[in-house]
Amino acid sequence: MLKLKIITVALLMVFVLSAQTFSSEPGTSAEASDKTEAALLRIKNASAPITTLTGNFIQKKEVEILKDMPDSKGKFFYKKPDCLRWEIIEPVKMGFIVNGEQGKKWRKKPERYKKFNVEREPVIGVIAGQVFAWARGDFDKLREGYEINLLDDAPIKVELTPLSKMEKKYISSIVLTFSSADNYVEELKINEAKGGATQVTFLNMVTNDSLGDIF
Secondary structure (H helix, E strand, O other): OHHHHHHHHHHHHHHHHHOOOOOOOOOOOHHHHHHHHHHHHHOOOHHOOEEEEEEEEEEEEOOOOOOOOOOOOEEHHHHEOEEEEEEEEEEEEEEEEEEEOOEEEEOOOOOOOOOEEEEHHHHHHHHHHHHHHHHHOOOOHHHEEEEEEEEOOOOEEEEEEEEEHHOOOEEEEEEEEEEOOOOEEEEEEEEEEEOOEEEEEEEEEEEOOOOOOOO
């Protein structure tokens, strides 16, 4: 049961990490809309030079019935345009790699992976596709998925509300805090529809580093 909860939260976190794009809330003032668009443009311009992105993360589950659940720790690697490696290191080792249309997934030992075609793994395909869209600043595919409340612009901090009825069953809102350079997210908080939250803090982020043959 613990492994299932960790895996579920990890996949949810990856999905949300990739949803870091916004649409203006209908009915907001012109000034608020202008501020939102300005923040979006800052992020798009700041992320444009990035060809690779790596980092570690710590994931905390905030819910009463799981208050003793251990933190999850992991790392990820992105290479433009469509390579992603995502790993949970503690407390359960697991991960996947997407390289174009092909992928690998594993539990415990990366060398004992199973190959798959992304088209035949819709969950991983959606996760990877949205991560790629965020990392490339390709917002057109995702702007219709969320309403936005710009909480702060120094650094940029936004609250996203999903439009999809299916996503609303699981997520009430997402709060994202960007780096001072606007080029990646330093912290995100997923407020769940049934109460509780998942907070993910990203550490040791490095851009445009050589990743070698890890995909």
